[in-house]
């Protein structure tokens with residue numbers, strides 16, 4: 001059995017929804033279909049979720065909501081009209097959103113989530129009607145009735161552990177085709193809660209894990225995951241056909257935007273293969289993400305780059321002999337709520353690479369003062385505006401010269417390397433450079449590993 005998830009661009013209008021139905025009907029293994037809310041029809045368009053957020057905010061601010069409500073309903077109405085689905089479903093959607101608007105605003109977060117969830121919930125109901133119109137019975141399944149129990153704060157909820165059991169039970173021996181709304185669930189107290197934005201991916205991956213699907217198909221608007229960001233290297237044509245979970249994780253970490261590594265965690269944990277595919281080119285096999293694969297020695301799978309890193313560089317003579325130095329350093333960061341990303345070190349120096357977003361100037365001053373006071377280093381220096389390059393590939397392990405290729409390419413382009421870090425597992429290494437060199441560096445590395 002396959003669980004497939006369709007993102008907002010796949011549900012944006014009637015033409016897209018018709019493609020979704022074709023795709024689902026083309027393979028009887030596709031039994032659970034998770035849908036997003038209608039997304040953008042073009043660059044200038046607004047996603048239904050964003051319309052709903054604006055609507056909820058207007059209601060919370062006691063402002064006029066009529067035109068905003070009409071804008072949301074119009075999105076569904078235009079799909080219904082183009083697919084000739086009749087007026088009843090549109091009237092039902094309007095009633096549903098009005099009922100949500102009439103719920104308590106005492107907890108603004110819950111109210112906001114109640115409205116946000118309307119996007120996916122009505123998308124699923126509309127899709128079920130569209131399947132029926134094509135003569136196929138597809139049942140809408142409610143996250144409430146199937147046990148999608150969430151906890152945590154509004155807009156940032158996560159799955160309650162017991163949900164897997166409940167979902168598995170709800171889907172044991174189910175028949176036919178099920179349409180399931182993504183992005184939200186219910187707390188134990190009955191209130192609506194949503195995952196973070198983009199959370200329909202999470203729903204899909206949770207269901208794939210709960211029912212132990214053979215594959216989790218994630219339909220989006222690209223043919224493949226590419227070995228490098230096509231915005232930086234437009235000439236990249238060939239996508240990745242198969243990659244491992246850990247390759248995906250390393251590349252997603254450094255900015256591969258096609259998937260969200262946290263969102264697919266449930267599927268990864270359950271070892272369900274993930275297939276990234278394109279709704280607009282269903283004939284393309286897409287990219288498979290699996291636990292293990294055959295590798296060609298000496299090959300790289302992908303190159304990623306991300307900005308926004310800072311580096312705390314600490315020098316101290318005989319640091320290597322000082323028991324507990326690193327642990328005390330990390331404790332200072334921990335007390336500031338800062339996670340570290342990499343720690344390249346030498347015998348008398350250590351460098352802690354962290355994300356810059358939470359490392360404000362005030363936090364920096366506090367951290368540096370404490371390091372000076374508590375660790376008595378010879379010097380502490382904070383340098384901002386670093387980018388991290390990740391070169392990733394299961395095929396790199398036990399192959400000589402993989403790093404040399406990168407350093408030679410960067411040297412040739414006059415790009416200075418600040419740090420290099422290779423994990424013991426040898427399937428990836430990190431190179432840190434100044435942010436200003438990022439795109440040039442990515443192109444140089446692409447040329448070095450994938451150039452003809």
Ligand code: ASP
Nearest residue numbers: 036049183197198199200
């Ligand atoms: N519709 C939600 C959003 O725009 C969730 C999703 O599409 O995955 O974030």
